Amino acid sequence: MPTLLITAALLLLSLQTQAQQTQSGVIKGQVMTEDGKKVLYGTVNLNGKYSVKIDKDGWYMFDKLTSKNNTLTVNIMGLAPQTKTVTVETGEEILLDFNLTANAEILNEVFIVGNKYKITSKKKSEYVSRLPISNLENSQVYSVVDKELIKEQMALTVEESFRNVPGAAPAKTGAGMPSFFSRGFQTSENFRNGMATYLRTGVDLASVERVETYKGPSSTLFGAQMTSFGGIVNYITKKPYDHFGGEIGYTMGSWDLSRMTLDINTPVKDAEGLLIRLNVARQTENTFQDQGNSATLLIAPSITYQVSDRLKFTLNADFQSAQGITPAGWITSPTLGLTSFKDLNLDYRISLNDNSLVSKQASTNVLLDAEYKISDQWTSQSRYAYSGGSYDDLYIFDFIWQNKSSVDRVLRAFTDEKTVRKNFQQNFTGDFKIGSLRNRLVVGFDYLSSYRSTRYDGLGYGGKVFEPANLDNLGSTPVIRIEDVESILAKRNTGQNQTKESTYSVYASDVLNITDQLLVMASLRVDRYIGDGTTNTKSRTTVGDYNQTALSPKFGLVYQIVEDKVAVFGNYMNGFKNIGSKLQPNGEVSVFKPQEAAQLEGGVKLDLSDKLNATVSYYQIDVTNSLRNDVTTQGTYVIQDGTQKSKGLEIEIIGRPFSGFNYVASYGYNDNEFTKAAENVMGKRAAGTPKNVVNLWASYTIVNGKAQGLGLGIGNSYVSDAFIDNTNTFTLDSYNLLDATVFYNRPKYRIGIKANNILDKQYWVSDGYYARPQKPSNFMINFTYKF
Incomplete structure (x- = not known):
C-alpha cells in the first residue's frame, strides 16, 4: 500500500x-x-x-x-x-x-475558519432538479452535507453524514449497506453524481465532496428502481481544480483504528485544460465486540478536460474493496413475548461470530460525462455510468431469538455474487424566454439496465443446521467456523439466480418565472420497465418476468416574499414502484399496476446572507396500490387495494451568528400508519420509523490572537423509539448520542481529536427487520498535512 x-x-x-x-x-x-x-x-x-x-x-x-x-x-x-x-x-x-x-x-x-457550512447552507446543487436553479427557486426540500462539515465531524462513512439530515434515522440493510429512514420510508440505494450505482460495499467519504438528500418521492427525475417514497441519497465525488495541491492524513483510534488518506491534484500545462485528481484511503479496524474486524481500500481517480469554451469532458471512478467479518443481524418475532432488547439475556459485546468467517466485497463506479454548450441558451449533457459489485464469499449470521436466553443461528452465505448497472442519460437544458416569461427547461432520456447473478444458501432456514446458542452457558455452545460452513456448502448445489431488468424513460421539467418572485414548476416522466425475470441455472426455470409502463408527474409553486431572501413553497410529487403479476389460488394470473405515492408539501425557506438559512415544511404522503393478502376458504389471494399514510414536520436551521461560530440544527417529526392492510398490521406504524429525530452540531474557532485556529465542536443526535416489526410488538429503544471534538486548524496542517458517544450509550439500529448493535464510547485522533 x-x-x-x-x-x-x-x-x-x-x-x-x-x-x-x-x-x-x-x-x-x-x-x-x-x-x-x-x-x-x-x-x-x-x-x-x-x-x-x-x-x-x-x-x-x-x-x-x-x-x-x-x-x-x-x-x-x-x-x-x-x-x-x-x-x-x-x-x-x-x-x-x-x-x-x-x-x-x-x-x-x-x-x-472560512464559511465552513456555506455549501451546506446555500444548498447549491445541479442534480436535485437537473436545472440551474437556487434553493429558494426550488419547490422541493433537500439537504446538503458539505466536505467541510464532514471534515470537522471527522466522519468516515456516508451513514455518519446522515446525522446532519433533518428527520433521518441511520440504518443498515440486511447485507449491511448504508441506509436511513426518512418520512416513514427506508432509503437504501445511493446515487453517485446523479447516476445509478449497484454497491456491494459502503461509501468511504475520502472521495466525497458532499452528500445530498432529496426529500419525498422523486421518481419524476430519478425513476423507480432506486428511489424510495421518503427520499433519495446522491453523493457527489471530488473533482479536479485548477492548481496544484492536496493533503495527506492519518487517523488512529479505538479498537486499533488505523486510517491513511491521500488527496493530490494537479493541472497539466502541456495539455491546457487537463486536470487530474487522485484520492486514496486505506483503513483497518477491529470491533468493540469479542470477534470482528474490517479492512477497506479506496482508489478514486478523476480527470477533467476543458477542450474549448464549449466542450468539457469528465471521467471519474472509484474502486472500493472491503474484507472482514460482517456484523450479524438480530431478529425477533411477535411470538417471542418480550418487548425490547432490555428484556433479553444478551451481553452487548458478545458477537456469536467467528473471525474465520471472512467476507470479501468490492464495488466499482465509473462515470464519463460530456458537456457541450450548444448556444448561450442551450446545453447538452451526455452521461454514461457503470456500477458493479461483488461478494466473493459473504457470510451473514441471522440470530433469531427463541426465548430470552436462546438464539437460533442461521447463516446466509453468498458464495458468488456479481451485480452490474449501466446507466445512460442525455439531457438538453435551456434557459430562454417566451415573451416576457423566463423558462428553465430540461428534456432528457434515461436508460438503466441491471443485472444480478448470485448463489445464495440459507443454512438453517427450512430446517436446523447449527445448534442454537445458549446465552446462559455460552461455553457449551459450539463455535461455527469457516471449515464447518464450507463442508455443508460442498454438499449443496443450489445453482445461481440471474436477474435482468431494464428501464427506458423520457422526462421533461420546466421552471417558469411568471414574475421575478413567482415561479411554477411542471414535470412529467414516462417510464417503461422491462423485467426479464430471474432464471435459476440449475432448474433452468424463469419466474417474475413482466413489463410495465408508468407516468410520474411533479408540480411546484414558489413565491419569494422577499426576493432571494424569504420564499413560501408548495409541491406535489409522485413516486412509483413496479409490481409484477401474481398467480392466484383459482389459477388466474393477476396483473397489477405500479404502487404509487403522492406527496403534498408546503413550507417556508429563508436565506439571510451567510448568517441564517432555514427550511420549515409540512408534508403528507399517501401510498396506494399496495399489495395485501386476503385469506378466503379457497386460499390466500393477493389483492391490490392496500394503502398507507405518512405525514410530518421537518425543520432545518443553519447559522453563523458571529465570527467563528457555526451550527446546524434540525428536527423531524413523522406519523405514519397502514390504513388498509392485513389485519395484524392495520393501523400500525411502519417498522424502523421513529416519530422524532433531533440533530445539532455547533462549533467555534478562535479567529485572532496566538490561539488562532483552535476550535471546539459538539454534537447531539436523538432518535426516538421505533418498532422492529410491522405488528409493533418489539421496540427499538430511543437513543441520545453526544459527540465532541477539539481541533487546531492552520493553512498548512490540521490536528483533530474526536470523542464519539461520550455517554457510552448501548443502542441498536434496524432496517425494520434486522437489528445491529452500534459502537459504544470511542475516540479518534487525526493529523492532516496540506500542500
Whole structure:
C-alpha cells in the first residue's frame, strides 16, 4: 500500500514539474488587504485555465508565458474574485499587484475558519432538479452535507453524514449497506453524481465532496428502481481544480483504528485544460465486540478536460474493496413475548461470530460525462455510468431469538455474487424566454439496465443446521467456523439466480418565472420497465418476468416574499414502484399496476446572507396500490387495494451568528400508519420509523490572537423509539448520542481529536427487520498535512 501511494504521488508530481518547463514571459505581484497587510493564502488564476498559490509573503508568479493577452483573477474563499487584464511581450516581466477590499481581520476568519457550512447552507446543487436553479427557486426540500462539515465531524462513512439530515434515522440493510429512514420510508440505494450505482460495499467519504438528500418521492427525475417514497441519497465525488495541491492524513483510534488518506491534484500545462485528481484511503479496524474486524481500500481517480469554451469532458471512478467479518443481524418475532432488547439475556459485546468467517466485497463506479454548450441558451449533457459489485464469499449470521436466553443461528452465505448497472442519460437544458416569461427547461432520456447473478444458501432456514446458542452457558455452545460452513456448502448445489431488468424513460421539467418572485414548476416522466425475470441455472426455470409502463408527474409553486431572501413553497410529487403479476389460488394470473405515492408539501425557506438559512415544511404522503393478502376458504389471494399514510414536520436551521461560530440544527417529526392492510398490521406504524429525530452540531474557532485556529465542536443526535416489526410488538429503544471534538486548524496542517458517544450509550439500529448493535464510547485522533 505505501508503494501505491508513493507511486501515485510521484506520478502527479512529475506531471506538475514537467508542466512548468514550457513557457516564456513573467507576471508576478503581491496581494494585499485594504489595510496594507499581506494576503498569505489563496490563489491567482491565469486565463481561467491554471492557478498558482499565493505564498507566505503574499507573492504570486507566472513565468514562461506564451500568451500575449492575459486575464488574472484572485480567488479568496468567502470573498468576491478580483480580475485584471495585462499584455505581456516575449521576454517581458510585468509587476501586477492586487489590493483586496477586505481587512486583515476578515481574512483571518476566511483563512482559518472560512464559511465552513456555506455549501451546506446555500444548498447549491445541479442534480436535485437537473436545472440551474437556487434553493429558494426550488419547490422541493433537500439537504446538503458539505466536505467541510464532514471534515470537522471527522466522519468516515456516508451513514455518519446522515446525522446532519433533518428527520433521518441511520440504518443498515440486511447485507449491511448504508441506509436511513426518512418520512416513514427506508432509503437504501445511493446515487453517485446523479447516476445509478449497484454497491456491494459502503461509501468511504475520502472521495466525497458532499452528500445530498432529496426529500419525498422523486421518481419524476430519478425513476423507480432506486428511489424510495421518503427520499433519495446522491453523493457527489471530488473533482479536479485548477492548481496544484492536496493533503495527506492519518487517523488512529479505538479498537486499533488505523486510517491513511491521500488527496493530490494537479493541472497539466502541456495539455491546457487537463486536470487530474487522485484520492486514496486505506483503513483497518477491529470491533468493540469479542470477534470482528474490517479492512477497506479506496482508489478514486478523476480527470477533467476543458477542450474549448464549449466542450468539457469528465471521467471519474472509484474502486472500493472491503474484507472482514460482517456484523450479524438480530431478529425477533411477535411470538417471542418480550418487548425490547432490555428484556433479553444478551451481553452487548458478545458477537456469536467467528473471525474465520471472512467476507470479501468490492464495488466499482465509473462515470464519463460530456458537456457541450450548444448556444448561450442551450446545453447538452451526455452521461454514461457503470456500477458493479461483488461478494466473493459473504457470510451473514441471522440470530433469531427463541426465548430470552436462546438464539437460533442461521447463516446466509453468498458464495458468488456479481451485480452490474449501466446507466445512460442525455439531457438538453435551456434557459430562454417566451415573451416576457423566463423558462428553465430540461428534456432528457434515461436508460438503466441491471443485472444480478448470485448463489445464495440459507443454512438453517427450512430446517436446523447449527445448534442454537445458549446465552446462559455460552461455553457449551459450539463455535461455527469457516471449515464447518464450507463442508455443508460442498454438499449443496443450489445453482445461481440471474436477474435482468431494464428501464427506458423520457422526462421533461420546466421552471417558469411568471414574475421575478413567482415561479411554477411542471414535470412529467414516462417510464417503461422491462423485467426479464430471474432464471435459476440449475432448474433452468424463469419466474417474475413482466413489463410495465408508468407516468410520474411533479408540480411546484414558489413565491419569494422577499426576493432571494424569504420564499413560501408548495409541491406535489409522485413516486412509483413496479409490481409484477401474481398467480392466484383459482389459477388466474393477476396483473397489477405500479404502487404509487403522492406527496403534498408546503413550507417556508429563508436565506439571510451567510448568517441564517432555514427550511420549515409540512408534508403528507399517501401510498396506494399496495399489495395485501386476503385469506378466503379457497386460499390466500393477493389483492391490490392496500394503502398507507405518512405525514410530518421537518425543520432545518443553519447559522453563523458571529465570527467563528457555526451550527446546524434540525428536527423531524413523522406519523405514519397502514390504513388498509392485513389485519395484524392495520393501523400500525411502519417498522424502523421513529416519530422524532433531533440533530445539532455547533462549533467555534478562535479567529485572532496566538490561539488562532483552535476550535471546539459538539454534537447531539436523538432518535426516538421505533418498532422492529410491522405488528409493533418489539421496540427499538430511543437513543441520545453526544459527540465532541477539539481541533487546531492552520493553512498548512490540521490536528483533530474526536470523542464519539461520550455517554457510552448501548443502542441498536434496524432496517425494520434486522437489528445491529452500534459502537459504544470511542475516540479518534487525526493529523492532516496540506500542500
